Amino acid sequence: MASDKRGARLLSDLSNVFRKDPNIDEYDFLPVLEPKQNKSPIILVDHKLGLETWSVKILYQYAYHTVLTWRNKGPPVQFLEPVQLINLSRAVLLVNPECYTAWNIRKELIEAGDITVLEELKFGALILSKHPKSAETFSHRKWVLGKFLDSFLSSSQDSTASNGSTCSYEQGLVSMEAIDLSLECVGGIPVVQHGVANGHQDLKLQPISEYQAQMKAELCVCEKAAEKYPCNYYAWSHRIWVIQHCHNCCIQLLLGELQKTEGWVSRHVSDHSGFHYRQFLLSSLQRQAECLHNQFKLLYQTLLQKEHQFIVDLIHTYPGHEALWSHRKFVFSISYQAFNPENGTVSNIAKKDRGDHPEKHVESTKLLKKTRLENDYDVLKVKEVDNVTKKELNSSNLYQRHLAKQYLEWMEKISLQHSR
Template identity: 30%
Template sequence: MDCNLFPAGERILADIESIFKKDLKLNEFVITLVEMNENKSPVNHMDHCLCLESWCVPYLYNYTHIRLKELRKQKKRDLSGHNKLLIGALLLNPDVTLFWNMRRELVTNLRIDPQFELQFTSVILSRKPKSPEVFSYRKWVLTVSNSVPLDPVLLANELQICELAANRYHSNYSAWNHRIWCLESVSDPSIYIEEWEKSRHWVSSHVSDYSGFHYRQKVLQYLVKVSTSDVKILKKCDSSLIKVAINSLQQFLHPTDDGFVGNDYKLTTVTKKILKDSKSCQLSFESIELGLIASELLFNTDLLVTFPGHEAIWCHRRFIIYVYKKFINKLKMQIEKEANIHKDSNGVPVEKDPKFECISESLLQRLIQFEEMICIQFKTDFDSVYSDRHSFRLNNLTR
């Protein structure tokens, strides 16, 4: 298609660029269904929303695509005309890597302000919330503008954009991965604790969307890591999180009257120790780490009860069990290491305390007992398939 066949293209692009310059609070882009040219500008603007009539979309995109390819081939390129064309092209199709690379060139040559790019990409995400190219470019802009680590204002803005994108598109891993990147750039435990609570509310209202659970898993892994290195960091940030962890662990480990007798005395010993430690504020990292895992397991159980028949909840439970088993293996190694340290003068290991000799095994048995009850409880019409799969994986847990 010859560019001369759409003479209105330049005027439409100029109108779009003008709106971006005038409205610094522009936050949405939509294409309205208008099948015929009504001999007026197809660009509309109201309430910080940019609207483009659908009849001109194929013509405008072809126009920008051809013009940009022509400019790209020129040996001595005039970058001044690129911005307007790229705005139009990327609004209509943000999944073209070449166009984003051309915008990177403009930013590098100081032809456009990185702050404008953040607004521009947020407008694109209002229509294409799952585009990985947009999030990748946004990450690049924040990096080259020396905004990483993100300050509180920028971080809040990025988290809000990610949440809007996740709400607009199911299973939006691009948005959640960008959110993870934002947290990793800050590495502030208090932010992770806030995200722990926020993600709890989000997954509770999007129980079939596993991408939200995947994000929550990343937050859980970070909190477990922090509790392992220094529990005082978590306590300083939010003491309520510590209380939740301790209460969940007590609830999970508390012996029941359902016939499970074998290792109950060990579980009772562990629970009493946790109660004693929590009263004296001498919280070990093992207690907090296992408590966080237990709290997530109990939360997942509540979701299964409230929202039956959702595979995403069962998949998330599989991850929780994986983290629990990983903790058990680490605890077992620590117990064996301590046993090797405590030897007499002849190098013979001293007698172990029988109450703590099989702590890791008793904790694993408690998990298996708990999960077996779950499989029986949820063997219903809604969850029978998922329950059977979970039971099968549970049988492989001790291997």
């Protein structure tokens, strides 16, 4: 009974803190094992929240028991106001973000309009500041972003119908090509260039501004989570989901992300998840190689050559890291696919130029011949084997030599596959 009273008091203190400062952006548990003074164990300084360790169990047990009793309609059944459910579920999730029951309650509160989508996204980001690898938090976040996207699409379509402006959508996804994205970056992320007339922002484009701002924030949330927990599969998978579902794999953003994450993986050379994200970016750009060539005059071949040199430099600088060699395998493999004379990316570009732009036929033919000569599989293989044999196999690092040997064995296996 005394524990219930203390739990209720702690919940009240926590709720008051969030009411006074709705911009709390980080929290942690303070190593205080028992109360030393007659004051609240909940501390707030500069939007940073701290809970003394001794109080965490009491708070969690009270909030969890109360919300589960209400959920299961167990005795004594009591009616809880939406505000109470918000406070209780928040207390539970701050301690245990894998409690899907609490997340489901918050989904119902969002559907009922008691919690806004933006408030929930802010709360989810707060949870990830302490629990950056929480699977349930990322899962819930996808659902909330889906609601946000639906709301944006609805408001944009209403605006389009009323003012006659045009905006394209594909399969329920927002087409970021309809938003004028510039390759100028803020922190490496492309930013929206809004329509401006006489120095004043067009208020009709405000929903797009809000959408783009939130999507930039979402990528920042993913990056912070990846920084806090190494090889954070959930954070990088969520980042891929955002690019696919909220940005529709926009070429400008793919290029911006490729440039931005170059520095990140250079600082985290053992992080397989970070390199997997770059592989996703390169694969997405490969599927849009013709558009990349037509709109930006940029050959996919150029990106692959740059990526190959980038990973080779990292391997030389940081010997003995398996993640780097795994990425090197990917780059070599996709290079062969891209420059295959039968169905490769460069072949397709040349064929399309010949059909759609006869005047470019000669130029495309030269490009195709040059590409076949320089990137024929046998030529690529000979160059790669020669480089690895001369450099990595002679490394003073024992594990580097082991990885180089494995890489050459892998090349022999795929050579047999290609020769069949």
